[in-house]
Amino acid sequence: MADMIRAVIVDDEPNNVENLSQLLERHCPQVTVAGAAYDSVYGRSLILDKRPDLVFLDISMPGQTGFDLLSSLPAPDFDVIFVTAFHEYGIQAIKFSALDYLLKPIDVTELRHAVDKALARRADRHQKAQLENLLELLKHQQQKQEHRIALPGARETRLVHPGRIVRCEASNNYTTFYLQDGEKYLVSKPIFEYEEMLRDYGFLRCHQSHLVNRSFIRSWIKEDGGYLLLEDNTAVPVSRQKRDLIKSLL
Template sequence: MIKAIIIDDEQNNIINLQRLLEKYCPEVIVTGSSTNPNEGIELIKSSQPDLVFLDIQMPEKDGFQVLQELNLYDFEVIFVTAFSQYGIQAIKFSAIDYLLKPIDIEELKKAVAKTSERLKHKNQNLQLQNLLHHLKESNNSSDHRIAISSLKETRFVYVKNIVRCESENSYTLFYTDEGETIISTVPLYEYDEMLSVYGFIRCHQSHLVNKKHVKSLLKEDNYTLLLYDQIRIPVSRNKKDLVKKALI
């Protein structure tokens, strides 16, 4: 059984989520709830849940501020929000689950199933710690780490150490400046959105490149990016102008 609490400023949302869990995720037992973020903080401390369903947007404190007031993160979090852009990039960056209101039943079941799997190896929640660090150091991008979900683990890699990403069917291959290759179960297009603000260029349908590692743009039969490690990355014809502009 998964012991859970719900923190949401709308009582109707709490009731609705609890009913969905009872019907579709019977392994989750809701042991408490709160419409007040301050009371929610005390509830987390006193009840020591396995899982917290946490509304992002609340008066007084948002969901991120609730977490920032805690010192121990030995529980899992599934964020709940009515807005698709509010904090979602930071959440994705740390590979944390979230649900959009109104809650989709299949998405709820998937999120709970992933949480259940992580709880089998329960320890300090490094993904939450990475999220809070990301939010705290939002102006210091050189210190940001991205959570990369692989088949066996979640790896935390400094963005500045990523040379390039390559699509491999529904997987993404990460290549680091230390010569390591990490296989992610997340498709490339999701990383494109996350990493674009860090100077990564989608130069090809199958390639995403950190422009800090680009040595030159070769004007051969087709345009090619030459990296400092001598790897050559193709540039799609329709991406040529975008790549030129990004490298200036």
């Protein structure tokens, strides 16, 4: 079948491999598991041998991590769904790169959603750029000037330096990014996900619908209850609950 995809699982816990294999068989029949590995070294060999479309990859494994495995591959050309219990910086980097991850124990609905997105991405080679961005983030954890955030759109995934983002504005479960050169970019994710990602890059959540880059704030206007005036003359509202916090931060 044209819509079938080959997958491999790399996880150091045999029970997790068995559980995920059974969940895929029951709930994601379009996925065929071509093999499994219980460490990064064999996982690398398995990936090179099977050349899968999709890899379910554990992050924390003895010896080498899942990130080490990815770094060792010459040119990853497959989709990745990370599977992990908890890995604070790793999860943040994965979100920044707009890649998929599943938390253990695996939720069936989230598994289906991640697989559906992998199927939709098969013809989208921006996955390679996202993986490269993830590896750069992990390599340069302290060098924020080199970080780029992945903005997945309908036709492409844009990699943008956070310093170029002037502000973000929410509309239901969508977020519009306003860039320094006047460009706008719509992303089908809620604004709260980006609040967490961009907090360390000088962004302020001044309103339920607005996230602002502090570098582009020109002034605090006291009239009309108070609002922020940006360098491009955009007026951004500040909620009553946020006023004292925003004034103290400025």
